[in-house]
Amino acid sequence: MYDLVIKNANIIDGSGGPSFAGELAVQNGRIAALGDNLGSAKETIDAEEFSLAPGIIDLHTHFDAQLTWDPYATPSNRLGVTTVVIGNCGFTIAPCKPEHRDRTLRNLTHVEGMSLDAMKAGIDWDFVTFADYLNSLEKRGMVPNVAAFCGHSSVRTWVLGDEASDRAATKSEVAEMKKLVREAMDAGACGFASSTLEQHNGENGVPMPSRLADDHEMMELTGVLGEVGKGTFMLTKGMTSTIPWLESIAAHSGRPVMIAAMFVDPGNPERVFDENAQISEARGRGRELWSQVGCFPLGMEFTLGHPYPLEALIAWHPAIEAEGSEEFKKILRDTSFRQGLKDEMQTTGVPNRFSSKNWDHMTIMEVHKAEHRKFIGKKVGHLARDSGEDPWDWFLDFGLADELKTLFDVRLFNVDEERVADLLRYEYGAIALSDAGAHLSFLCDAGFGLHLMGHWARDKEKISLEKAVEALTSRPADIYRIKDRGRLVEGAWADLMLFDPNTVARGNKERVNDLPTGASRIDTPAIGLKGVWVNGVRTVNDNWNLQDCGKPGQLLRDFVDLS
Numbered sequence: 396m397y398d399l400v401i402k403n404a405n406i407i408d409g410s411g412g413p414s415f416a417g418e419l420a421v422q423n424g425r426i427a428a429l430g431d432n433l434g435s436a437k438e439t440i441d442a443e444e445f446s447l448a449p450g451i452i453d454l455h456t457h458f459d460a461q462l463t464w465d466p467y468a469t470p471s472n473r474l475g476v477t478t479v480v481i482g483n484c485g486f487t488i489a490p491c492k493p494e495h496r497d498r499t500l501r502n503l504t505h506v507e508g509m510s511l512d513a514m515k516a517g518i519d520w521d522f523v524t525f526a527d528y529l530n531s532l533e534k535r536g537m538v539p540n541v542a543a544f545c546g547h548s549s550v551r552t553w554v555l556g557d558e559a560s561d562r563a564a565t566k567s568e569v570a571e572m573k574k575l576v577r578e579a580m581d582a583g584a585c586g587f588a589s590s591t592l593e594q595h596n597g598e599n600g601v602p603m604p605s606r607l608a609d610d611h612e613m614m615e616l617t618g619v620l621g622e623v624g625k626g627t628f629m630l631t632k633g634m635t636s637t638i639p640w641l642e643s644i645a646a647h648s649g650r651p652v653m654i655a656a657m658f659v660d661p662g663n664p665e666r667v668f669d670e671n672a673q674i675s676e677a678r679g680r681g682r683e684l685w686s687q688v689g690c691f692p693l694g695m696e697f698t699l700g701h702p703y704p705l706e707a708l709i710a711w712h713p714a715i716e717a718e719g720s721e722e723f724k725k726i727l728r729d730t731s732f733r734q735g736l737k738d739e740m741q742t743t744g745v746p747n748r749f750s751s752k753n754w755d756h757m758t759i760m761e762v763h764k765a766e767h768r769k770f771i772g773k774k775v776g777h778l779a780r781d782s783g784e785d786p787w788d789w790f791l792d793f794g795l796a797d798e799l800k801t802l803f804d805v806r807l808f809n810v811d812e813e814r815v816a817d818l819l820r821y822e823y824g825a826i827a828l829s830d831a832g833a834h835l836s837f838l839c840d841a842g843f844g845l846h847l848m849g850h851w852a853r854d855k856e857k858i859s860l861e862k863a864v865e866a867l868t869s870r871p872a873d874i875y876r877i878k879d880r881g882r883l884v885e886g887a888w889a890d891l892m893l894f895d896p897n898t899v900a901r902g903n904k905e906r907v908n909d910l911p912t913g914a915s916r917i918d919t920p921a922i923g924l925k926g927v928w929v930n931g932v933r934t935v936n937d938n939w940n941l942q943d944c945g946k947p948g949q950l951l952r953d954f955v956d957l958s
């Protein structure tokens with residue numbers, strides 16, 4: 396007798412092949428059988444012809460801190476995600492010497508928009524090394540499965556301390572870092588993650604440590620993956636990291652390279668397609684490069700009090716460095732500061748930047764002063780045009796007049812849906828980039844999988860539902876060598892998602908206050924999701940409630956290539 400049989404299901408097995416009607420049986424956390432009339436079980440569920448698919452594997456999350464107090468990885472599991480990969484961009488919390496904890500959290504607060512108070516209240520620092528951290532997570536337990544990257548910025552901070560964000564490393568420091576990466580790989584990291592992205596700044600605008608690495612350091616640290624013969628190098632790349640350079644890393648290490656963040660930039664829409672063409676060429680030479688793309692417009696809510704989307708602009712730097720809000724306001728009023736911003740917007744070929752095209756996608760969501768209410772719902776670009784002002788002047792004057800409290804929503808990338816559809820069809824693309832666990836007060840893209848199935852497969856018909864499921868399940872599993880997951884086949888772990896293909900979607904944004912100390916975050920409810928199972932245990936029921944399910948997730952440590 397099986398533990399569970401789900402009957403009367405439309406099975407989408409994750410392979411990309413056509414769906415079929417049938418039953419699925421679970422025994423001891425694994426899929427025991429697929430077929431018809433599988434017989435009796437301790438529990439039988441009628442799927443009512445809804446679609447049964449593998450759970451979503453989210454390759455790009457930042458749950459490193461949150462998982463130490465929230466085993467659910469909220470809200471991802473409730474959005475169909477059964478495996479999360481953490482440590483992306485190299486922003487991790489281990490290894491971390493006790494004297495570097497405060498600095499690490501302050502940097503995370505800035506670069507990933509996490510609440511410092513929530514992290515301070517939430518994290519129980521019962522770990523120092525990367526191996527300790529994995530053991531600590533495993534001991535605490537979690538609802539989804541977790542795979543963890545070894546993070547470059549943490550490794551660098553361990554070795555260089557306060558100088559990690561200031562300078563290149565010496566030969567002996569690089570050797571010490573290599574040792575840490577090797578230890579992390581031995582402990583069960585899924586690879587090594589880093590960032591060279593110009594927006595990635597820590598407290599007071601200092602670059603995140605990995606941005607100070609020179610070529611030698613990058614080659615040596617990624618080379619460890621080649622030495623141990625496993626793991627993926629994940630990079631969120633800035634303007635200096637070209638595809639040929641990434642190909643040279645892949646050639647040197649012999650390991651896969653996952654390249655984020657490949658968005659359609661309204662300031663230079665062709666760039667991502669040119670880079671994907673270079674990736675295809677590298678593929679022809681046998682290098683395993685992957686292009687990590689998003690299936691949603693990257694939007695953020697922000698105020699001038701914490702203007703994350705603007706901080707990538709070089710000309711914005713004086714504002715980041717301002718001490719206190721009076722000095723900050725003075726800088727925003729300064730005409731030469733504003734001229735610098737206007738000039739920088741005219742510069743072409745600067746990737747991943749806030750660009751002049753963004754003004755028409757920047758909406759006023761909430762205002763502080765009553766007399767400004769008439770502007771709610773309007774676009775900054777339109778308002779500036781109507782008043783005959785430069786958008787920077789209109790925007791900054793308005794924000795100052797509203798005491799820096801106006802809530803803006805800006806769509807930065809992936810605004811042109813037709814081009815996004817082209818990205819989604821790219822053969823070496825990996826659809827991810829949810830950034831779940833980060834930027835909690837600005838955005839919530841943890842429901843990217845539901846959006847892919849609902850918006851792109853059903854509503855826009857740009858991809859078949861079977862291919863959408865494949866992109867969310869077996870493909871990410873194969874790229875990161877996650878064994879026995881991502882497919883509904885006999886013997887695989889029973890990570891499952893049951894949904895109604897006619898309604899599946901991510902719901903509208905809402906603000907909730909459930910972080911430690913009551914800090915707020917944006918949430919998007921799941922629509923049409925009927926159930927989620929992790930290792931055979933139901934974690935979300937058909938009313939979209941979390942079950943009292945225990946902690947069925949596993950800490951994944953085995954990422955060896957399948958030969």
Ligand SMILES: [Zn+2]
Nearest residue numbers: 483484631830
């Ligand atoms: Zn990231």
